[in-house]
Amino acid sequence: xxxxxxxxxxxxxxxxxxxxxxxxxxxxxxxxxxxxxxxxxxxxxxxxxxxxxxxxxxxxxxxxxxxxxxxxxxxxxxxxxxxxxxxxxxxxxxxxxxxxxxxxxxxxxxxxxxxxxxxxxxxxxxxxxxxxxxxxxxxxxxxxxxxxxxxxxxxxxxxxxxxxxxxxxxxxxxxxxxxxxxxxxxxxxxxxxxxxxxxxxxxxxxxxxxxxxxxxxxxxxxxxxxxxxxxxxxxxxxxxxxxxxxxxxxxxxxxxxxxxxxxxxxxxxxxxxxxxxxxxxxxxxxxxxxxxxxxxxxxxxxxxxxxxxxxxxxxxxxxxxxxxxxxxxxxxxxxxxxxxxxxxxxxxxxxxxxxxxxxxxxxxxxxxxxxxxxxxxxxxxxxxxxxxxxxxxxxxxxxxxxxxxxxxxxxxxxxxxxxxxxxxxxxxxxxxxxxxxxxxxxxxxxxxxxxxxxxxxxxxxxxxxxxxxxxxxxxxxxxxxxxxxxxxxxxxxxxxxxxxxxxxxxxxxxxxxxxxxxxxxxxxxxxxxxxxxxxxxxxxxxxxxxxx
Numbered sequence: 001x002x003x004x005x006x007x008x009x010x011x012x013x014x015x016x017x018x019x020x021x022x023x024x025x026x027x028x029x030x031x032x033x034x035x036x037x038x039x040x041x042x043x044x045x046x047x048x049x050x051x052x053x054x055x056x057x058x059x060x061x062x063x064x065x066x067x068x069x070x071x072x073x074x075x076x077x078x079x080x081x082x083x084x085x086x087x088x089x090x091x092x093x094x095x096x097x098x099x100x101x102x103x104x105x106x107x108x109x110x111x112x113x114x115x116x117x118x119x120x121x122x123x124x125x126x127x128x129x130x131x132x133x134x135x136x137x138x139x140x141x142x143x144x145x146x147x148x149x150x151x152x153x154x155x156x157x158x159x160x161x162x163x164x165x166x167x168x169x170x171x172x173x174x175x176x177x178x179x180x181x182x183x184x185x186x187x188x189x190x191x192x193x194x195x196x197x198x199x200x201x202x203x204x205x206x207x208x209x210x211x212x213x214x215x216x217x218x219x220x221x222x223x224x225x226x227x228x229x230x231x232x233x234x235x236x237x238x239x240x241x242x243x244x245x246x247x248x249x250x251x252x253x254x255x256x257x258x259x260x261x262x263x264x265x266x267x268x269x270x271x272x273x274x275x276x277x278x279x280x281x282x283x284x285x286x287x288x289x290x291x292x293x294x295x296x297x298x299x300x301x302x303x304x305x306x307x308x309x310x311x312x313x314x315x316x317x318x319x320x321x322x323x324x325x326x327x328x329x330x331x332x333x334x335x336x337x338x339x340x341x342x343x344x345x346x347x348x349x350x351x352x353x354x355x356x357x358x359x360x361x362x363x364x365x366x367x368x369x370x371x372x373x374x375x376x377x378x379x380x381x382x383x384x385x386x387x388x389x390x391x392x393x394x395x396x397x398x399x400x401x402x403x404x405x406x407x408x409x410x411x412x413x414x415x416x417x418x419x420x421x422x423x424x425x426x427x428x429x430x431x432x433x434x435x436x437x438x439x440x441x442x443x444x445x446x447x448x449x450x451x452x453x454x455x456x457x458x459x460x461x462x463x464x465x466x467x468x469x470x471x472x473x474x475x476x477x478x479x480x481x482x483x484x485x486x487x488x489x490x491x492x493x494x495x496x497x498x499x500x501x502x503x504x505x506x507x508x509x510x511x512x513x514x515x516x517x518x519x520x521x522x523x524x525x526x527x528x529x530x531x532x533x534x535x536x537x538x539x540x541x542x543x544x545x546x547x548x
Contacts, residue, residue: 005063005170005462013064013169014087014100018074021081021108023202023211026195027133027222028114030082031140041141043084052152052160078172085118086141092121092160093145111219112212114138120376129368133223181378194222194242204277214281221288222244229293232414235308235316245291249284251317290324298408299330302397303414307336310390318346334401336412341390342366342542366542374535376463379421380468388421391538392477392512400509411438420483422476423469424522425458430469432460441488456490462524466531473531476516491522 026348038046044061050060064080077084084106091101098194102122108115149157155280172498198218202211224230225242234243271277294300299322307319319340326332338505339349344362355361369387378384396411403409431439431452438448452459460468467473481503486494498505507513 005168008263009163009164010165011100012086013167014091014104014162016075017103018105019084019107020076020079021106022073022076023109023199023215025081025199026075027111027219028082028085030086030136031137031144035072039140039144040082041144042197044086045145047166048161049148051153051164052157055379056134057164057394059138059165060526061167061394063170065170065172067172072346072507083167085138086145088118089138089141090145090161091158092502093142093149094124094154094161098158100162107348108134109212133226134219134355151301165447179187189334193238194246197246200267201277202282202376205281207274208276210278213445217285224292233295233305234291245284245288248317248320249280249287250288252321254378276498287324290327293327294323297327297330298404298410299401300327300333302401302408302411303330303333305338305411306394306397307340308342308542309393309413309416310343315346322346322350337460338394338541339366339395342369343387343390363543370535370538370542373472373538375471376468377470378472379423379427379475385421388472388475389419389477391472391534392421392475393419395476395512395534395537396510415479415510417482420478420480422478422486423475424474424491424494424516425469425527426488426490427469429456430458430460458524463528467524469527471527471531472534473527475527476513477510478513482507 005538014389018306029042033039048059061083061416062080064083065078066075066080067078068075086103088104088106090105091098095101106118107116108118111132111134113132117135117138129389136250201218202215205211205214222242225236225245231241234244235240270280294304304323307323308316311319323333326336336349339362342362342365344365347359348362348365351412369391372381372384372387373391374377375381378388393416399407400411428441431441431449433439436448439452440448457467484496491496495517497503498508514532
């Protein structure tokens with residue numbers, strides 16, 4: 001496969017002048033940091049600076065695979081574009097007047113904005129926009145290099161890098177380029193990387209103008225999926241966030257196609273045939289638009305956010321499919337989310353008419369939740385806690401749906417990883433008498449106490465069997481780190497702290513929570529009234545004809 005290989009100095013490599021990044025290559029990622037670990041750029045710079053200080057004769061970097069064309073005056077990079085691009089930036093930082101930098105051309109065939117930014121570095125007119133992911137990471141790479149060389153002799157370091165850094169230069173036939181790229185990158189992970197899917201799609205498009213247009217569109221999608229708010233909302237994490245789009249496409253294929261498993265061979269078989277790549281791209285575009293439409297509409301966003309809170313690991317794609325199919329029917333989506341938070345399954349909600357007589361219905365699930373939350377002791381019971389969280393979340397989110405003339409405002413679902421149930425009346429302020437004739441505090445069953453003397457202490461017997469300090473009427477949904485700031489303070493003190501506008505308090509954005517804290521006083525009567533209001537609202541929202 002290889003036409004030949006040799007070990008050359010970096011100076012000799014860069015003197016080849018004309019470098020091309022082909023359309024199947026991935027975006028520039030070496031400036032990306034993961035979990036606060038050094039980026040690829042920082043690791044390379046640290047190693048080269050150490051080698052320079054130790055005056056090492058040779059410093060080897062990983063080999064670069066290319067094919068040469070047009071009488072060997074243009075080098076097309078098959079593997080090594082991250083290193084080549086980084087060395088281009090290194091020349092720019094260390095000596096932008098260096099002849100190597102002035103003469104070196106680095107072309108990004110299908111990333112017009114990236115190519116424009118790189119070429120304009122020479123003129124000092126590179127754009128300031130961070131809209132495009134490659135450009136954003138180009139700037140980060142330059143910043144990281146500048147930081148690393150801030151306190152060293154730049155001229156000596158540049159000379160060392162050019163003459164002492166060496167690499168294995170591997171030349172292959174042009175016809176083997178894409179296959180080689182796929183082999184070198186496709187075996188690194190079990191799932192098909194987004195970059196390989198892009199490469200295969202673009203390679204199979206019939207026209208170069210179509211490849212450029214589609215590549216630009218693809219990069220815009222990738223930039224969108226890498227936004228922190230998008231990653232957080234869809235729960236895709238930091239690795240291959242755009243993979244949700246690709247995986248969703250695979251799962252949407254008919255079962256009869258036999259290609260529902262995301263593998264490289266499976267994807268290639270899908271593309272085989274005239275115009276298949278173009279057809280697949282158009283389907284992906286439709287799905288991408290659906291994801292963006294869902295994310296951008298506050299009502300749909302809030303509905304999906306609630307549904308995903310109540311999903312299990314098996315039905316996330318069923319939920320997403322439902323929202324894509326019904327994205328124009330907001331009432332159905334709001335209703336779907338409501339039932340999910342009553343612990344109804346996707347099948348119970350969408351296939352009610354197909355349920356067997358032995359299967360539970362969504363109404364039955366809601367009645368189970370209602371009975372649980374009607375209990376006098378909700379707090380501290382695992383499944384009751386879960387349902388209390390879900391229903392209090394729903395009440396807060398639905399208040400957001402009423403904003404902006406019922407057009408809605410996006411709710412911040414990041415609270416779900418930082419949530420807490422708060423007792424409005426502190427459980428330590430309640431006492432009760434057990435059969436042993438001794439008194440105990442509501443939060444400690446094991447240590448008897450003297451008959452309470454404190455004025456703000458309540459006797460659980462005052463509830464007369466309707467509620468307690470642990471019932472849903474005395475529980476609120478808050479941010480966990482702010483819950484602890486309340487401690488065992490009395491209601492009046494909590495309320496004063498909650499509404500103190502001079503201090504930032506994220507839980508003040510919880511609209512249903514605000515309505516409860518707005519009460520003028522808080523005791524047995526208010527707890528019982530709040531419990532009744534909560535349960536009445538539940539019955540109204542889920543229907544009085546629920547199965548018992």
